[in-house]
Amino acid sequence: MQEDFRLIVDLVTVLAAAAAGGLVAALCRQPALLGYILGGMVVGPAGLKLIKELIQIETLAQFGVAFLLFALGVEFSFTELKKVQKIALGGGGLQIALTILVTVVVCGVTGAWGTLPAKGVFLGAILSLSSTAVVLKCLMERNETATPHAQVMLGILVVQDLALGLMLAVLPALDKPPEAIGKAIALALLQIGLFAAGAVAVGIWLIPPLLRLLAKTESRELFLLGVVALCLGIALLTEYMGLSIEMGAFVAGLMISEVEYADQTLTYVEPLRDVFAALFFAAIGMLIDPVFLWENLELILGLVCLVFVGKFLIVTPIVRAFGYPLKTALIVGLGLAQIGEFSFVLASEGQALGLVSRRIYLLILGTTAVTLVLTPFVLRLVPKLLELPWLKSFLDTADAPLEVACDLPLQNHVVVCGYGRVGRNLVKLLQEHKYPVVVIDQSESKIQQMREAGVSYVYGNGASLHVLEAAGVGKATGMAIAMPDPMATRLCLKRALELAPELDIVVRANHNKDIELLYQLGAREVVQPEFEASLELASHLLAGNGLPSWTIQKEMQQIRNSHYLALRPERSPSEIARDLEVAAAQMNSKWYPLPPGSPLIGMTLEETDLRRLTGVSLVAIRRSGGEEIDYPDIQTTLEEGDRLLVVGESNEQAAFDQLAKGKVAIPSENAPCQWLLVPEDSPVAGKTLSQLHMRRQYGVQVQAIRRDGKFIRFPGGDTQLLVSDQLLLCGGSYPLNQVQEWLSPPSEDSRVVEVPVIQVPVNEAFQELLTSDNQQEL
Missing domain, CATH: 1.20.1530.20 (Na+/H+ antiporter like fold)
Incomplete structure (x- = not known):
């Protein structure tokens, strides 16, 4: 040859x-x-x-x-x-x-x-x-x-x-x-x-x-x-x-x-x-x-x-x-x-x-x-x-802030994760309007820039619970995440919501395929820079051609509300599923088969309110017939035989398992939920839930306790309450007000963490479960 x-x-x-x-x-x-x-x-x-x-x-x-x-x-x-x-x-x-x-x-x-x-x-x-x-x-x-x-x-x-x-x-x-x-x-x-x-x-x-x-x-x-x-x-x-x-x-x-x-x-x-x-x-x-x-x-x-x-x-x-x-x-x-x-x-x-x-x-x-x-x-x-428990615990301890500025605002501030070009511009705009800002970054050069500019900062990993706590995320009014690492962005979002479930968080999406996942993990708003640039360019050209400004604003907002669907390239369901699997694999995720007869069957995701009650995010559903629903919306109904892809820490997944098996119940119909702080000198401090009889005396349940950046989901009767614990209580509005007065001595002013009232409907299975003997006596 x-x-x-x-x-x-x-x-x-x-x-x-x-x-x-x-x-x-x-x-x-x-x-x-x-x-x-x-x-x-x-x-x-x-x-x-x-x-x-x-x-x-x-x-x-x-x-x-x-x-x-x-x-x-x-x-x-x-x-x-x-x-x-x-x-x-x-x-x-x-x-x-x-x-x-x-x-x-x-x-x-x-x-x-x-x-x-x-x-x-x-x-x-x-x-x-x-x-x-x-x-x-x-x-x-x-x-x-x-x-x-x-x-x-x-x-x-x-x-x-x-x-x-x-x-x-x-x-x-x-x-x-x-x-x-x-x-x-x-x-x-x-x-x-x-x-x-x-x-x-x-x-x-x-x-x-x-x-x-x-x-x-x-x-x-x-x-x-x-x-x-x-x-x-x-x-x-x-x-x-x-x-x-x-x-x-x-x-x-x-x-x-x-x-x-x-x-x-x-x-x-x-x-x-x-x-x-x-x-x-x-x-x-x-x-x-x-x-x-x-x-x-x-x-x-x-x-x-x-x-x-x-x-x-x-x-x-x-x-x-x-x-x-x-x-x-x-x-x-x-x-x-x-x-x-x-x-x-x-x-x-x-x-x-x-x-x-x-x-x-x-x-x-x-x-x-x-x-x-x-x-x-x-x-x-x-x-x-x-993500191995012993190693994760060690890393969390080792991920303490390397340095914290001495002039951090203590409450009602905005937390910005990432001091790149986007974060720097955001901080500048917030400061011009006199909003207190705390910036989190792990780059020494950027920390030095903040020292010179007089910006309050926490030097550390934004995905660390200890760093987020040091930045006062639990008492912030809002948060923006503009980090270059998609994985760190997801972890930062999820852990910030663990500290402050109702926090208004806006996130920059590094890639188009991250948009839906970030919404599913709890972001209030997700911004994709390339799409935003397209919207601004289009707005200018449309206005120059005589289209009324209110019409332009309405159309642009519709595109944003649809999560940029009009601009995103068409992708096959298999591509979406593959990307979701890869992203979920990088976090602590698990395919969970819904147990037969689970109280969750027949309920919508809005009714179950899984993220608030257990901390997990449900990002995909596989039906028994083979259909897969990636990034289900809040109106999606759970059916018998479903397999659920849930993302959450091991304790959050354990709480979800309890909920799915009917071992605990979610709040009844029209029952609001509220986070309340256990202040110093509170009469409940040091007592166990079984001693307090909250459910029997006031008709409210302790669904979760947030303590030192960690969650205790569905605590048992032997759980002792400590000063500075935050309790997720669910029950009637009047009983919640009574419990609030009981928790706080008269001399204390409002250290109560208010959250919007949630109306959680419940089906007949839950009504039966609420009156059954297998409820925890709290």
Whole structure:
């Protein structure tokens, strides 16, 4: 077969294998990149041996990483890079140095590889690198590239990629005198400095006019060709200078990120990125020899465990030392615990220089490959691990505020979570109208900005109950959540409503698909910036064409009230269900089969009032006939045989289980509910509910107790009331007023937490249940 045609056949074979593997992975609900690697293993030299031109395929596969890093640079931008420059430069450099140092010490103590420290340095360099491509792909698939932990990981990975050039320059001098090593390091640093200076100059004076010239042609093909040529040209230049192709591609993306055509560039390049990225991961699969892995399975698994544990123990304390929350540090530590694909390059060079034998080279290759395959699983398991009760309790305790401003308003203030561009503008507008504001953020640079601007702040994780309590969420008049992390946004919303169930919360949706979920979790209003920009542009144009302002306002408000349905792209029910499953999996969720004969059967969600009574949010219903209702509205009726997807903490789910099984009841028809505070010197403080006989004496029930940021759902008769407890009491309006007077001594003025009266209808099953003997005697 002709040589050029052979390459085409190999390329088609690899892409077909990657597509088949990706399909299998998708059907198994696994990350697609695992399927790409599996496809490469099947058709590679160690599998069916269908690929003959492996070197050419590997060369083309380099385009995949180049386009991945280029797209990342376009999205990341210099502004985003500055946010994590301390942890990237300081933490990234420290992580590499510590990994090499620990490896040298371990090799010296154990006598591995003889007595030459050069071999320890070489192995440490290999272990210090993590996988930019795999981590980035996993973060993209989970829409987490804007999260704090993702930015920290990507910042450290950028420094590692820069260090690769330095390592390749020093490698040949490792077994030479110290002067030679110093000279190699100085030369490499000079090259990096010259490249950085040239990149800044090109990014300022050459890139913007070039892109504008390409855009003026109004030709998609010319624009794409120009951008690709620019990306690969800079990447080849860095390769020629002894740095990595990937580093050059990332810098090229950073140059374009500051130009007005960045979004257009990203849209054009994304299809190329996805195709060549699949080719890259398939090429990694072709390097894996399953036979060698099987023959040395115990040794390789032992090395994999050492690598994961060792890097985790190095990275996590470093991230924590730079002031990031423990949860962020744990995610970053686990996310960077693998060996990177660029280690293949170092290992290959080391074998050529005689630093490692063929067997050691294959062990490094096998260990690296296994860590790359395991990384997507690890990143998917991390959210579930962090929800384990003992670990969650520890993290909640460790997530205390790092610093609280001394002038915090105590009540009737507005809480703003996130001090980015949106949060900063919101704070400015609120302050202009003399509203007291408290801002929550976990970025040291933003906290410093607030110190200088005199803004009241709480330095910590906005998704932490302790931080929300410190910000006085329970006594606030309103709250705005404008955080970049979708997961943190959901947790912040849910936990704020645990502290203040009636709080008016407006949330910025990071993605279109988050809108309905945020409403379902209890947001009063959800704002999507892109849709709001469209509405404002349309309003201006319609007004300019003579449409009355009241008509425009009415139409725009209708679109907002419909949750932007008129603007959102059509999505199939299966797509919506899949996104909902992914989002719910990141929180504490569970599919719950409604028990036969449950009192909830036949009731609407408005009648059950699940969020107030139990704390759970019901986000999906699967009917016995197979129909699925995602994001059900308040008029949706529960039916026998339903399976309910509920989101909530373990104690909230336990309360929901009690309610669904009829062990406790919700308030009867027309019964209002009210939160009341147990003040100091209250006659009920220190007594149990069974001693107080509230239900017998006043006809009211204690449905929940909020204590120190925690909820006690449906408390039993032996539950003791404490000062500062907030009680959710349900009963008649007159009995509630009596209980209010009883709880508060006459000298105390109103420390009662008022909430709107809820009318909760109830069906015959509940009427019967309310009079049955299985009611708790409170």
